Amino acid sequence: MCRHLGWLGDPVSVAALMLDPPSGLLVQSYAPRRQKHGLMNADGWGVGFYADTDEAGVVPRRWRSAAPLWGDVSFASVAPVLRSRCVVAAVRSASAGMPIEASASAPFTDGAWLLSHNGLVDTAVLPPARHAESTNDSALLAALIFDRGLDALGATIAAVAADDPNARLNILAANGSRLLATTWGDTLSLLRRPDGVVLASEPYDDDPAWQEIPDRHLVDVVDMHVTLTPLKGP
Numbered sequence: 001m002c003r004h005l006g007w008l009g010d011p012v013s014v015a016a017l018m019l020d021p022p023s024g025l026l027v028q029s030y031a032p033r034r035q036k037h038g039l040m041n042a043d044g045w046g047v048g049f050y051a052d053t054d055e056a057g058v059v060p061r062r063w064r065s066a067a068p069l070w071g072d073v074s075f076a077s078v079a080p081v082l083r084s085r086c087v088v089a090a091v092r093s094a095s096a097g098m099p100i101e102a103s104a105s106a107p108f109t110d111g112a113w114l115l116s117h118n119g120l121v122d123t124a125v126l127p128p129a130r131h132a133e134s135t136n137d138s139a140l141l142a143a144l145i146f147d148r149g150l151d152a153l154g155a156t157i158a159a160v161a162a163d164d165p166n167a168r169l170n171i172l173a174a175n176g177s178r179l180l181a182t183t184w185g186d187t188l189s190l191l192r193r194p195d196g197v198v199l200a201s202e203p204y205d206d207d208p209a210w211q212e213i214p215d216r217h218l219v220d221v222v223d224m225h226v227t228l229t230p231l232k233g234p
């Protein structure tokens with residue numbers, strides 16, 4: 001189980017999202033407050049974002065690692081100048097038997113989208129994907145979701161849950177102008193700020209404005225507009 005965070009709004013630094021908050025992903029990597037599975041998230045981390053200055057257009061830029069976020073000697077000095085309107089970040093607690101390598105850390109990409117998975121799914125129910133970035137369940141699930149298309153995210157999650165009733169399938173995805181998330185077995189909170197919207201596995205501070213997203217829902221954020229849709233179980 002891992003913890004993830006997404007941002008869509010005005011440009012902010014990835015440090016302001018991940019490192020500075022009192023209970024941000026940095027602190028969640030060793031002391032998560034709402035995590036139901038696993039004690040800490042020390043098996044890697046990753047951040048992906050889209051840069052306004054990118055002449056190549058909408059290209060996700062990623063930094064991933066297999067080491068704990070708190071041990072990175074360089075990220076804290078660079079993160080304050082990495083600014084973006086759209087960010088997906090995660091810290092990882094590898095499930096038993098899964099590889100610990102940078103390519104197994106979220107966010108995964110298909111070229112335009114960034115995607116993170118909180119949870120666990122039996123890899124036997126996922127079709128083999130030659131283009132998966134790693135062999136862990138989250139990378140295989142990401143490949144399946146990319147294949148089916150993000151517009152089918154809710155249907156894909158319900159179909160995987162039908163094949164593996166024990167699966168936990170909290171997804172967070174972004175494409176530079178849209179944030180999408182599912183809740184299926186784990187926590188997710190939403191914060192509407194004046195400058196944008198945050199979706200996070202758990203609140204990064206004690207602001208009373210954080211709202212809990214109910215289980216088995218799809219969250220779709222475009223501009224400052226949030227749409228919540230119930231997902232149908234198997």
Ligand code: GLN
Pocket residue numbers: 001002003092093094095096098104117118119120121136137138139
């Ligand atoms: N099943 C995941 C993995 O090992 C656990 C981490 C997570 O919640 N994404 O890759």
